[in-house]
Amino acid sequence: MIHLHYFAGLKDAAGKAEESLPWEDGTAADVLQWAKTSYPAFDFSAVQIAVNEEYVPRTEPVKPGDHVAFIPPVSGG
Amino acid sequence: MIHLHYFAGLKDAAGKAEESLPWEDGTAADVLQWAKTSYPAFDFSAVQIAVNEEYVPRTEPVKPGDHVAFIPPVSGG
Amino acid sequence: MGTELKPFHVTDQPLEPVLYMEYVTHPEAGAVTLFAGTVREWTNGKRTMYLKYEAYVPMAEKKLAQIGDEITEKWPGSRVAIVHRIGELAISDIAVVIAVSSPHRKAAYEANEYAIEQIKKVVPIWKKEMWEDGEEWIGDQSYKPGSEQA
Amino acid sequence: MGTELKPFHVTDQPLEPVLYMEYVTHPEAGAVTLFAGTVREWTNGKRTMYLKYEAYVPMAEKKLAQIGDEITEKWPGSRVAIVHRIGELAISDIAVVIAVSSPHRKAAYEANEYAIEQIKKVVPIWKKEMWEDGEEWIGDQSYKPGSEQA
Numbered sequence: 191m192i193h194l195h196y197f198a199g200l201k202d203a204a205g206k207a208e209e210s211l212p213w214e215d216g217t218a219a220d221v222l223q224w225a226k227t228s229y230p231a232f233d234f235s236a237v238q239i240a241v242n243e244e245y246v247p248r249t250e251p252v253k254p255g256d257h258v259a260f261i262p263p264v265s266g267g
Numbered sequence: 268m269i270h271l272h273y274f275a276g277l278k279d280a281a282g283k284a285e286e287s288l289p290w291e292d293g294t295a296a297d298v299l300q301w302a303k304t305s306y307p308a309f310d311f312s313a314v315q316i317a318v319n320e321e322y323v324p325r326t327e328p329v330k331p332g333d334h335v336a337f338i339p340p341v342s343g344g
Numbered sequence: 345m346g347t348e349l350k351p352f353h354v355t356d357q358p359l360e361p362v363l364y365m366e367y368v369t370h371p372e373a374g375a376v377t378l379f380a381g382t383v384r385e386w387t388n389g390k391r392t393m394y395l396k397y398e399a400y401v402p403m404a405e406k407k408l409a410q411i412g413d414e415i416t417e418k419w420p421g422s423r424v425a426i427v428h429r430i431g432e433l434a435i436s437d438i439a440v441v442i443a444v445s446s447p448h449r450k451a452a453y454e455a456n457e458y459a460i461e462q463i464k465k466v467v468p469i470w471k472k473e474m475w476e477d478g479e480e481w482i483g484d485q486s487y488k489p490g491s492e493q494a
Numbered sequence: 495m496g497t498e499l500k501p502f503h504v505t506d507q508p509l510e511p512v513l514y515m516e517y518v519t520h521p522e523a524g525a526v527t528l529f530a531g532t533v534r535e536w537t538n539g540k541r542t543m544y545l546k547y548e549a550y551v552p553m554a555e556k557k558l559a560q561i562g563d564e565i566t567e568k569w570p571g572s573r574v575a576i577v578h579r580i581g582e583l584a585i586s587d588i589a590v591v592i593a594v595s596s597p598h599r600k601a602a603y604e605a606n607e608y609a610i611e612q613i614k615k616v617v618p619i620w621k622k623e624m625w626e627d628g629e630e631w632i633g634d635q636s637y638k639p640g641s642e643q644a
Binding site (some may be wrong): 197219240259263267 | 381397398399402403404406424428433439440460463464465466467468469471472481482483
């Protein structure tokens, strides 16, 4: 199981802020692919991925228990 | 009569903050010359002159009733 | 007071800039700069009614603290506090406060501007503009309810 | 309050930065920068006990207002307040507050820094440092009681 976090436009597209996903092994890219398939209305091209609250490259391994957040372009300040 | 204003180190050197001086006609340079003669302990080389609260060149005419201030290098802020 | 001030904080409460100024002020400081980002009514001829900010709070606070660490490393002797408000904000409300102190002023200005630039790049906080005739997440977000297809 | 705030002011009273922030904040502002110059205890290894500021008050206020005019001309849409305290100031007291608002942040930082640079050049205010072992008017002043000759 991994924990997914959605924000801003992606939260609207997913209709939820978080969800859990059965998970054994894979990379950030694999999680991203799952999300793209699940929420086709959202364009993920500019999204960054954070694992356990740190930005990671797409090649980062994702382990059960991890928190994976999709970070659309930020607009704080 | 003109009104002279002294500040900071020049006020210390003159032992007063202001004084009046009989005056008929002349320039800022003339007032400066008078001050140099009167307060030789102070080095006026970096002093600017303000007439009626505006910086003026040495050639500025000074008329009776004017306020003439000697402005040592400022250090506010 | 009573509560201790968190120097890197994301909160849904109104921000009080003076608390952060006081927090960074100390005897070795000669300059304190404070930046307050406020909600502007008009942008490119469009009228904003109010804003809504959302954050990935734990990560945002971690990123704010990292920016603080970068600043004290780049500008030795500086002290920093950065706080961002989330939730609904009205016109002129303060969305972000950055307070930086430093022995000399140049560093205090530079470090403060560095902080806001970094916030706009790396801190997971999002702004939704609420206009008279619609709303939109700001940034380059590609999901717009109005343009959704099936 | 009751009293109206003077945006370009030289005063012997403690400065309250938040009043000046509020003064410059308005619906068209998206950024407010505030600079506070504070009394630093150590400078070049010398310990300051306290400071004394003196001003040619009417001219200083006129010059502060001129700096404000220059800023609103150079950075359209900005609003400015500048206030300087005089008299005796203790360590960490605020000597000067500059508040600038602007639609966008770049101008708010630039205009604020411009103000302090101009203050240090043209506004008739003088600082006397009081050390453990003496005192001195800062600037390039050539009269020093200790070095006076007859």
